[in-house]
Amino acid sequence: MFSTDRAQAIADKVEAFVRETVIPYEKDPRCGFHGPSDEMVMEMREKARAAGVLTPHILPDGSHLTQRETATVLIRSGLSPLGPLACNTMAPDEGNMYLLGHVANEEQKAQFLKPLVEGRARSAFFMTEPAEDGGAGSDPSMMKTVCRQDGNHWVINGRKAFITGAEGAKVGIVMAKSDDGACMFLVDLPDPAIRIERVLDTIDSSMPGGHAVVRIDNLRVPASQMLGASGEGFKYAQVRLSPARLSHCMRWLGGCIRAQEIASAYACKRMAFGKPLVDHEGVGFMLAENMIDIRQCELMIDWAASVLDTGSLGTVESSMAKVAVSEALMRIADKCVQVMGGTGVTQDTIVEQIFREVRAFRIYDGPTEVHKWSLAKKIKRDHKHA
Structure with a gap:
């Protein structure tokens, strides 16, 4: 996989930190059904800060690593589901930092971006x-949440669902529809006008605060906290979503690399029918197929990242990568569970959680079928113009 000397040096430090400091936290009782507690997240981040690996993809001068360099670093952070949280490379913060870095004005960056980059919010x-x-949902044009201007404020009303990390968040980016079209607003949280109705019980458990259903009731936001211009929200969403879905691929590839390590070690030690499991073709071939899928994921991520690095939005490439990588990671995680048999479905190792998280990833940031449908529309358009 492509890398530079600076990215490799950062990635090596991140991997050492995750393996030595973060992985022991995987058994911490503060890891709950709706994600790790904020107390635990901040505890890990202080250790990451001391180790020099906090928010490693954003350099001290505020510039970002390239997307290809970011891949090198985020894959290593993903070797534990807690690694991205500790290193501050986790969704939704990583994608929100990227969006604010590209669209927010200087005052907004100072108020909303700075605490995110510092890992304090x-x-x-x-x-x-x-x-x-x-x-x-997958069709953002169906948005029901509305906003209207009232003097030097905007008033927002609506409901939201699957809002990752809403419980405990300090910074919110709220999308709503004005007469001009979609808009984005920056909001200090908590706010009494934003009420969490419930936190959903979902298959995954890696993100603090879980995924909430939220009601927004007459939320008043200063006009100065509109992100960009009225009606441009969908354009800004693409600025965020293309690299963000690729970042998901990077992080969960790291998780599957770890699962493959654990399953391989198990297969080489566990005896059955007079020989190690790995010597049985049915088992050894599954691990071999995983090796191939891991390499193909690396290549797909590197290719899509290289397109983003040209300045393109990369929507087609990121959709292709999201489909290919999420489906491959599901195969990898599933085979790791299968290789380990009964042990694979217990919480004795992290393999069980990685399997659950990757299953959810096939839906989050656009289900496989939606991306395929989008790609099929492009094929039709291209054919008409051929």
Whole structure:
């Protein structure tokens, strides 16, 4: 996989920190059903700060590593589900930092971006809406949350769903629809006008605060806290979502590399029918197939990242990578569980959690089927113009 000397040096430090300091936290009782506690996250981040690996993809001068360099670092951070939290490379914060770095003005960066980069606050991205309301999901044009200008404020009303990390977040990015189209607003949290109705019980458990259903009732936001211009929200969403879905691929590839390590060690030690499991073709071939899938994921991520590094939005490439990588990671995680048999479905190792997290990843940031549908539309458009 492509890397530079600076990215490799950062990635090596990140990997050492994750393996030596973060992995022991995986058995911490503060890891709950709706993610690790904020107390634990901040404890790990202080250790990351001391080790010089906090927010490693953003350099001290505020500039970012390239996307290809970021891949080198984020894959290593993902060797534990807690690694991205400790190193401050986790969703939704990583994607929100990227968005604010590209769209926010200097005053907004000082108020909202700075505490995120410093790892002292978490954020939430309020876009998806409840299906029962007929709101926006994979189709953001269905957005029901509305905003209207009232003097030097905007007033927002609506409901949101699957809002990762809303509980405990300090910074919010809220999408709503004005007469001009979609808008984005920066919000200090908590705010009494934003009420968490419930935190959903989901298959995954890696993100602090879980995924919430939220009601927004007459939220007043100063006009100065609109991100960019009225009606440009969907454009800004693409600025965020293309690299963000690729970052998910990077982090969970790290997790699957770890699962493959654990499953391989198990297969080489566990005896059955007179020989190690790995010597049985049915087992050894699964691990060999995982090796191939891991390499293909690396290549796919590197290719999509190189397109983003040209300045392109890379929506087609990131969609292709999201489909290919998420499906491959599911195969990898599933085979690791299968190789380990009964042990694979217990919490004795992290393999069980990685399997659950990757299953959820096939849906988050756009289900496989939506990305394939989008790619099929491109094929049709290209054919018409051929």
